[in-house]
Amino acid sequence: AQSVTQLDSQVPVFEEAPVELRCNYSSSVSVYLFWYVQYPNQGLQLLLKYLSGSTLVKGINGFEAEFNKSQTSFHLRKPSVHISDTAEYFCAVSRIQGAQKLVFGQGTRLTINP
Amino acid sequence: DTGVSQNPRHKITKRGQNVTFRCDPISEHNRLYWYRQTLGQGPEFLTYFQNEAQLEKSRLLSDRFSAERPKGSFSTLEIQRTEQGDSAMYLCASSGEIEAFFGQGTRLTVV
Numbered sequence: 001a002q003s004v005t006q007l008d009s010q011v012p013v014f015e016e017a018p019v020e021l022r023c024n025y026s027s028s029v030s031v032y033l034f035w036y037v038q039y040p041n042q043g044l045q046l047l048l049k050y051l052s053g054s055t056l057v058k059g060i061n062g063f064e065a066e067f068n069k070s071q072t073s074f075h076l077r078k079p080s081v082h083i084s085d086t087a088e089y090f091c092a093v094s095r096i097q098g099a100q101k102l103v104f105g106q107g108t109r110l111t112i113n114p
Numbered sequence: 115d116t117g118v119s120q121n122p123r124h125k126i127t128k129r130g131q132n133v134t135f136r137c138d139p140i141s142e143h144n145r146l147y148w149y150r151q152t153l154g155q156g157p158e159f160l161t162y163f164q165n166e167a168q169l170e171k172s173r174l175l176s177d178r179f180s181a182e183r184p185k186g187s188f189s190t191l192e193i194q195r196t197e198q199g200d201s202a203m204y205l206c207a208s209s210g211e212i213e214a215f216f217g218q219g220t221r222l223t224v225v
Contacts, residue, residue, distance in 0.1 A: 004156075032212060043118070043205055043216035044157070051212065090156050094212075099170045101147060102207075102214060104156030 002027040002093050006105035013081055014113050021076040021108045023091030031093040033074045034102065035065055038088045047089075050074065061085070086112045118217035120206050126223045127196055134192045135220045139208030146189050147214065148181055150174065151203040160204075163189060196224045 007022040025031065032051050036044040048059025055067040065076045074091060088109050092102040119138040127133050139146050144165050149157035160179070162170040165186035175181075178197075183189040193200055201224045207214040 036216075041218075041221070043120075043218040044207075045216070046213060049213065092156075099162045099164075100145070100209070100212065100214075101159045101162055101170065102149075102157070103159070107154070107156050 002029075002031060002095065002103045004091050004093055004103055004105035006089075006091055006108050008108050009106065010109045010111065012111045012113060015083055016080050018079050019077065019081050019085075019110065021089050021091075021110065023074045023076065023105060025072050025074065025091070025093050027072075027093060027095075030096050032096060032100075033065075033067060034092045034094070035059065035063070035074070035076050036090045036092060036104075037061075038090065038107075040087075044090065047076070081110075081112050083112050083114065085110060118206055118208050118215050120204075120217035120220050122220055123218060124221050124223075126225060129198060129224055130195055132192065132194045133196060133222065134190055135204055135206075135222075137189045137191070137206030137208075137217060139187075139189070139206070140210075140215055141187075143208035143210045143215075144186065145209045145214075146183055147207045147209075148189070148191050149205040149207065151205055151219070152201075157205055160191075193222075196222075198224045200224050 003026045035047040050067045058064045091105040094100045146163040148160040151157040163183040178194045203219045205219045207216045
């Protein structure tokens with residue numbers, strides 16, 4: 001089975017400051033890794049994904065994440081945040097084989113203050 | 115391509131009533147998933163279809179829940195004899211290869 005732990009439930013930052021949202025996962029098999037963003041009362045939108053290859057992946061809205069296999073981590077970063085980045089962020093994994101259902105972390109609420 | 119569509123967006127029902135939600139996936143996607151999300155939590159997997167075949171069900175899916183995907187197109191999720199604990203956001207997602215695209219969800223409130 002797979003599990004995902006998002007180490008911070010809430011992260012407040014000031015506008016234009018850098019931010020890192022932390023994610024660790026556990027799996028006995030190879031997995032794909034994802035970060036999704038959810039705005040209030042909306043579905044989830046994919047920010048970025050790691051499938052294979054380069055461990056640094058870039059996504060939409062200026063976000064990037066680095067896959068670290070030895071530390072089983074997939075932290076999300078942005079060098080300068082905007083008010084519009086205020087949302088809930090979810091880290092998720094899926095098995096490479098089979099149903100590829102997503103296993104999500106508990107989420108991190110990112111609040112950007114002016 | 116209009117994305118994944120879910121209806122209704124909101125549903126308020128009395129305890130004990132039956133409810134049905136609909137999901138229209140992206141047309142060329144053969145995989146369809148249902149997830150449930152409660153307040154302050156990440157989504158939890160409920161069930162998975164490949165075309166019309168329901169291939170996996172979570173233990174969260176009690177016998178009051180049933181899902182169908184006739185003809186491998188749209189899907190329905192029915193909850194019979196609703197309970198207050200069923201109050202949640204029900205999310206549908208579809209995928210072709212790897213990336214899952216989510217609908218906006220149906221928020222169910224059981225009163």
